[in-house]
Amino acid sequence: xxxxxxxxxxxxxxxxxxxxxxxxxxxxxxxxxxxxxxxxxxxxxxxxxxxxxxxxxxxxxxxxxxxxxxxxxxxxxxxxxxxxxxxxxxxxxxxxxxxxxxxxxxxxxxxxxxxxxxxxxxxxxxxxxxxxxxxxxxxxxxxxxxxxxxxxxxxxxxxxxxxxxxxxxxxxxxxxxxxxxxxxxxxxxxxxxxxxxxxxxxxxxxxxxxxxxxxxxxxxxxxxxxxxxxxxxxxxxxxxxxxxxxxxxxxxxxxxxxxxxxxxxxxxxxxxxxxxxxxxxxxxxxxxxxxxxxxxxxxxxxxxxxxxxxxxxxxxxxxxxxxxxxxxxxxxxxxxxxxxxxxxxxxxxxxxxxxxxxxxxxxxxxxxxxxxxxxxxxxxxxxxxxxxxxxxxxxxxxxxxxxxxxxxxxxxxxxxxxxxxxxxxxxxxxxxxxxxxxxxxxxxxxxx
Amino acid sequence: xxxxxxxxxxxxxxxxxxxxxxxxxxxxxxxxxxxxxxxxxxxxxxxxxxxxxxxxxxxxxxxxxxxxxxxxxxxxxxxxxxxxxxxxxxxxxxxxxxxxxxxxxxxxxxxxxxxxxxxxxxxxxxxxxxxxxxxxxxxxxxxxxxxxxxxxxxxxxxxxxxxxxxxxxxxxxxxxxxxxxxxxxxxxxxxxxxxxxxxxxxxxxxxxxxxxxxxxxxxxx
Numbered sequence: 001x002x003x004x005x006x007x008x009x010x011x012x013x014x015x016x017x018x019x020x021x022x023x024x025x026x027x028x029x030x031x032x033x034x035x036x037x038x039x040x041x042x043x044x045x046x047x048x049x050x051x052x053x054x055x056x057x058x059x060x061x062x063x064x065x066x067x068x069x070x071x072x073x074x075x076x077x078x079x080x081x082x083x084x085x086x087x088x089x090x091x092x093x094x095x096x097x098x099x100x101x102x103x104x105x106x107x108x109x110x111x112x113x114x115x116x117x118x119x120x121x122x123x124x125x126x127x128x129x130x131x132x133x134x135x136x137x138x139x140x141x142x143x144x145x146x147x148x149x150x151x152x153x154x155x156x157x158x159x160x161x162x163x164x165x166x167x168x169x170x171x172x173x174x175x176x177x178x179x180x181x182x183x184x185x186x187x188x189x190x191x192x193x194x195x196x197x198x199x200x201x202x203x204x205x206x207x208x209x210x211x212x213x214x215x216x217x218x219x220x221x222x223x224x225x226x227x228x229x230x231x232x233x234x235x236x237x238x239x240x241x242x243x244x245x246x247x248x249x250x251x252x253x254x255x256x257x258x259x260x261x262x263x264x265x266x267x268x269x270x271x272x273x274x275x276x277x278x279x280x281x282x283x284x285x286x287x288x289x290x291x292x293x294x295x296x297x298x299x300x301x302x303x304x305x306x307x308x309x310x311x312x313x314x315x316x317x318x319x320x321x322x323x324x325x326x327x328x329x330x331x332x333x334x335x336x337x338x339x340x341x342x343x344x345x346x347x348x349x350x351x352x353x354x355x356x357x358x359x360x361x362x363x364x365x366x367x368x369x370x371x372x373x374x375x376x377x378x379x380x381x382x383x384x385x386x387x388x389x390x391x392x393x394x395x396x397x398x399x400x401x402x403x404x405x406x407x408x409x410x411x412x413x414x415x416x417x418x419x420x421x422x423x424x425x426x427x428x429x430x431x432x433x434x435x436x437x438x439x440x441x442x443x444x445x446x447x448x
Numbered sequence: 449x450x451x452x453x454x455x456x457x458x459x460x461x462x463x464x465x466x467x468x469x470x471x472x473x474x475x476x477x478x479x480x481x482x483x484x485x486x487x488x489x490x491x492x493x494x495x496x497x498x499x500x501x502x503x504x505x506x507x508x509x510x511x512x513x514x515x516x517x518x519x520x521x522x523x524x525x526x527x528x529x530x531x532x533x534x535x536x537x538x539x540x541x542x543x544x545x546x547x548x549x550x551x552x553x554x555x556x557x558x559x560x561x562x563x564x565x566x567x568x569x570x571x572x573x574x575x576x577x578x579x580x581x582x583x584x585x586x587x588x589x590x591x592x593x594x595x596x597x598x599x600x601x602x603x604x605x606x607x608x609x610x611x612x613x614x615x616x617x618x619x620x621x622x623x624x625x626x627x628x629x630x631x632x633x634x635x636x637x638x639x640x641x642x643x644x645x646x647x648x649x650x651x652x653x654x655x656x657x658x659x660x661x662x663x664x665x666x667x668x669x
Contacts, residue, residue, distance in 0.1 A: 018646055048471045054462040067629055073454040083450070125652055126643035142643065149645050168644040172652055179653065184557055200624040210594050210639035210654025217590040217631065218557050228461065235621045236614055243612060254577045254612070254636045256501070257654075260620050263629035265587055266553075276457050283464035 016308040018145065023302050023353075025251035032253070033243055041240045043357040046293035049232050053283070056198040056231045057274065063201030067263025069270040080275045081112035084190075084223060087271055088118050091221045093187025097179075099205065099212035100124035101192030102140055102296055103225050103275060106318045106331075109190075121182045123211035128175055132159050138312030139320065140298035141249050146311050179211070189215035191261075193226035194295065195241060196272070199234045203261040203272065206245060206254075213257055222264065224272040228279050229292040241295065248355035249297040278331025288363050291326045293356045300350035300360060306343045315340045322350035322360045326367055338371030339378035403439055410435040487605040490575040491665035494608060498578030501637030502650055503658040505578075509666045515544040517661060518600060522565070525657070527598055531560055533568035533589055541602045541661070542567050551588035557595065566592035566655070570603040570635075571619035573662065576611040579636040580660055583619050583628075590631050594639075599655040601635070605665030 049056060061071040074080035084107075088096060096113060098104060098120055110120040110131070122131040126143035130136065133155050137143030144152070153166040162174055183189075191212050195204040203224050205212045216222045232241070246252045264270035282292055301307045301321030312320030316337060319327045325340035334341070341364055344350075350360040372379040392402045410432055413419065419427050436443075488507075495505040508517045518541050522530075530548040532538050542548040548567065551560065560566075568589070570580035580601045584590040593599060609616035620632035639654030650656050 021646070044471075051465065051468045051470055054458055054465060057458060057461065067627055072450055073457045074450075075453050075457050075460075079453060123653065124643070125641045129643065142646075144643055145646075147644075149647070152644050168647040169649045171644060172641060172649040176651070176653055180561065184561065197624070202624045208639070209641050209652040211652070213594045213631075213633060214653055217587075217594060228457070235617075235624060238617075239612060239614060252501075252636075253497070254574075254579055254634065256636050256638070256640055258579075258634040258636075260624060260632040262624050262631060263627070265585060265590065265630040267587055274457070276460065280457070280460040280464050283461060286468075 015145065015311055019302045019308050022251065026247060026299065026302070029247040029251045029253060033247070035247075038240055038244050039355055039357050042244055042295075042355060043293065045232060045237050045240060046356055047290075050229065050283070050289060050292050052233070053228065053231065056233060057228060059198040060196050060201055060231050061274075063197075063199065064203075064263070064272055065201070067201055069201065069263055069272060072271060072273045074273055074275045074277070077107045077275070077277045078112075080107050080225065080273050080277065081109055083273050084109060084225070085113060085116040085118065087221065087223055088113070088116070088188050091187055091269070093118065093219075093221065095119040095121055095182065095186045096188045096190055096223075097121050097123050097183050097186040097211075097215045097219060098127070099189070099191035099215040100127055100143075100207065101190065101225055102137075102318065103192055103227055104190065105137060106277060107225065107275070109225070121179070121186065123179050123182070123209075123215055124207075125172060125175055125209060125211075128179065129155065132156075136313060136317070139301060140296050142298070146313070183214050183218040186219045188221045188223055189217075189219035190223045190225065191216050193224050193230050193272075194245065195238065196224075196226050196231045197233075197235055197238075198231050201263065202235065203259075204238060205259045205261065206242070206249075206257065207259075208250070208252075208256040210257060213259055216259065216261060220268055222261070222268065222270045224261070224270070226272060226274055228274050228276055229294075244355040245295050245297055248295075248299040248353070282327070282330045285330070287366050288326060288330055290358050291323065291330065291360075291363055293358050294323050294327070295356055296323075297355060299353045299355060303349040303353045305345055305347065305349070310343070315343065322364060323358070326360065326363045329367055329371065334367060334370045335374040335376050338367070338374065338376030341367040341371050342378055342382075400439070400441065407435040407439070485610055487608050487665040488667040490573075490608040490610060491605060491662050492667075493575040493610075494573055494578055494660075494662070496578075497576065498637060498658075498660060501578055502640070503578060503637040503660065505660040505662060507666045508661055508663045511540065511663055514541050514602065514661060514663055518542070518567070518602075519544040521600070521659060521661075525598070527565045529563040530565050530567050530600075531555070531563045531588075531592060531596065533566075533592060534586070535569040537602050537604065537663075538567055538569045541569075541600075551586075551592055553586050553588060555588040555591075557591055560588070560591040560595040563596050565598040565600060566596040567600045567602070568592050570601045570607060570660070572616050573603050573608045573660070574610075574612055574616055574634070575608055577636055579634045580658075581617065581620060581632060581634050583623055583630070583632045585628060585630040593633055593635055594654045597651060597655055598657045599635070599638075599659070601658065601660045602663065603660065604663050608662070608665060 129144040138146040329337040531551040572581040641652035
């Protein structure tokens with residue numbers, strides 16, 4: 001990530017209002033159920049599931065395989081992608097239709113499939129658009145939220161050779177027609193998993209477009225990629241999570257499709273690749289273990305004042321928003337991916353919104369402290385400032401000199417048209433306070 | 449398969465959890481909110497909720513009236529070719545449709561894609577959300593809710609449930625627990641997307657229209 005990532009807002013001007021509409025919509029849906037009780041229950045179920053994860057994973061494996069599927073295990077992103085490529089080759093697949101999956105982004109699956117000569121085809125409309133544009137998703141559940149209808153119209157004209165239109169219905173119809181044929185041709189279909197049920201080996205996926213259902217049902221092979229934290233104990237737990245996820249994610253009572261993939265029917269093969277890729281590192285750290293409770297609804301992004309201003313790309317790979325600012329550095333290393341931890345006002349809106357009641361602000365503050373201790377480049381200006389501040393506060397002479405310099409700088413700024421680049425965005429719309437004519441010390445001395 | 453990765457990953461999980469107290473299973477997850485509601489009340493609620501998500505529902509008094517009601521609807525909206533689920537109710541419902549054939553086991557995806565409409569039975573209806581639960585055991589059945597651009601769902605009034613409970617999902621849960629393979633899917637209105645500027649567009653990948661016929665849940669005259 002570039003050091004200036006957060007200084008350049010990305011996304012359309014409409015992003016904040018779009019997020020606000022989304023939040024209002026969700027709040028209306030949440031008012032229809034016993035939201036607080038559901039939320040507490042979801043937190044308790046996830047706490048239990050994560051504390052029992054080793055046993056639940058083994059149980060899930062046994063049940064999934066008892067129904068004819070195969071579970072594969074990947075310690076790293078590279079290993080997961082290699083397993084996926086191997087499945088494609090064994091089944092002679094030259095293309096893969098993909099349902100929406102943030103884990104697939106995390107694994108950089110498209111790049112790795114292309115490297116093996118296998119064509120990945122994103123089928124979620126937002127993902128299809130960003131794949132066509134050669135971009136990354138900027139929101140967990142709305143991947144193309146940073147693009148306007150005019151952007152999409154121009155993209156389709158340039159990449160698909162269709163007449164320009166900025167009518168969303170027409171653009172969706174074009175994409176839908178294109179993708180129909182791809183489902184029929186693909187040798188493998190991929191989906192993520194919203195929940196993996198240990199009790200029965202069932203994979204549960206929620207979505208609105210039908211592309212998840214098509215990706216799983218049409219090709220002869222279905223591959224699920226799931227993070228190990230997706231396992232929950234029982235089917236009955238879904239009665240808590242399904243209303244929460246749909247309301248927190250999209251403001252719906254239930255999403256259009258809730259799939260229960262029960263196991264491959266005759267003539268079909270099913271695999272589930274269970275992926276660690278940094279999750280056991282999070283598991284090891286009790287202070288951020290709760291972040292594994294996340295059900296990837298995107299609610300914390302919608303309310304975050306920083307996300308609303310910057311959009312998703314500013315957070316770097318892969319997950320954006322408050323939860324991304326915890327997960328990404330925790331999984332990929334805080335030293336090189338520590339900058340997003342500073343992209344928070346710690347206002348607490350994310351925690352209030354989280355349907356699983358994850359204590360995001362405290363985890364963000366903790367990850368920030370880890371970034372400072374790891375000497376992450378993003379933390380260096382703050383460290384240097386505090387070091388100088390501490391030094392000045394320990395020495396009366398140094399404190400006096402620093403105060404005089406600050407007073408002179410403030411006084412100069414009241415008449416000088418030149419402003420340092422780093423503070424121009426702030427000072428262009430605000431007046432700095434006028435400095436006192438003399439220091440408190442001087443005033444006090446004269447008063448004696 | 450990949451035993452080393454499996455062993456190492458599970459060992460890493462167990463190691464990370466060392467000293468973590470294990471909690472007991474939560475009990476009372478299934479808060480049965482079902483009331484002994486009049487099916488006609490639930491049917492009216494179902495219809496309202498389904499219409500709120502751009503689907504449609506029609507109440508039919510008796511099984512005898514169902515085929516004619518479906519033929520009338522198909523004629524009205526211009527549906528000509530149909531693939532029909534394997535249940536008795538779906539077959540009965542399609543009995544007056546000229547262009548209907550069963551979605552048997554050997555059917556190919558291209559055949560399903562080519563028809564105007566799927567006709568399937570729902571094993572449960574959720575009034576609170578306007579959702580229809582469909583169990584698909586064969587490849588042909590699995591394709592029906594997604595590939596044709598229109599979908600007709602038929603269900604008995606006795607399939608109506610007030611809310612999302614394990615009783616409402618018992619068909620899916622029982623299938624999962626007993627080892628039945630395939631898919632259970634809850635369908636709540638037509639396929640949709642709001643991925644371009646949050647503008648809602650119906651028929652993103654799956655059906656653009658979803659029509660549910662409920663038999664035997666009409667209000668007493």
